[in-house]
Amino acid sequence: MKPSNGKNSVGGNPRPFGRPVPGTVRLLICDDHTLFREGIKSILRVDPSIEVVGEAADGRQAVESALRSRPDVVLMDVSMPVMIGYEAVRRISKANKNIRILVLTMYEEEEIIGLCLNAGASGYILKDAPAAQLIEAIHILHEGGKYLSPRAMQKVVAQYVEGSAPAETRYDTLSNREREILKLLADGLSVKEIATLLDISLKTVDAHKYNLMRKLDLHSRTDLIKYALRKKLIEFPTLSGSEKP
DSSP states (O other), X not given: OOOTTSSEESSOSOOOTTSOOXXXXXXXXXXXXXXHHHHHHHHHTTOTTEEEEEEESSHHHHHHHHHHHOOSEEEEOSSOSSSOHHHHXXXXXXXXTTXXXXXXXXXXXXXHHHHHHHHXXXXXXXXXXXXXXXXXXXXXXXXXXXEEOHHHHHHHHHHHHTTOOOOOOTGGGSOHHHHHHHHHHHTTXXXXXXXXXXXXXXXXXXXXHHHHHXXXXXXXXXXXXXXXXXXXXXXXXXXXXXXXX
């Protein structure tokens, strides 16, 4: 049952679609799959109080779009190209505290949930949630509350019960630039390619690479890729079908 103030929920009873909702929720959808974004927009059409004001297909675009259009709520996937979702959450939250961020993802590992919440997300919901739950979560964030879907809450509660409350991780000690370079290295780019892409010198990239590997206690590109896979910075390559651009 949802709390009486209606501002926090853990998968409570969904808001009836027929009930008028004061004000319009301006929503930015961030996911790298076009068909998924189209599916979300189709789902949200049942609630005329939600207005989709923009879309983003990668993490960096998500940050730029959020800061430009200033939506009320951002719907953010974790697995995003160019910049991982929880890093995009961190940058949006730091730049504009008024933007509420709801993570919509397939990952239910407690470490990923913790990274997103620590980065500034106000909600976390899984992609297999019912449409009514997603709409309820969007409204709860818009009203200033927080939302965790039932399975996400179970993971968070279990972590605290086991006495392992989230502490600062090694990833948290990295600077924004180091996180960016970590992602690009894990994607397979060379130091020269990264320098060109980010418009910085080879020496600067090398310095950041050395610092991030020292902080993460990594000693080779193989270690770095394994770390990136564990943190969902990159995905395992598919064995069939077309690759992402």
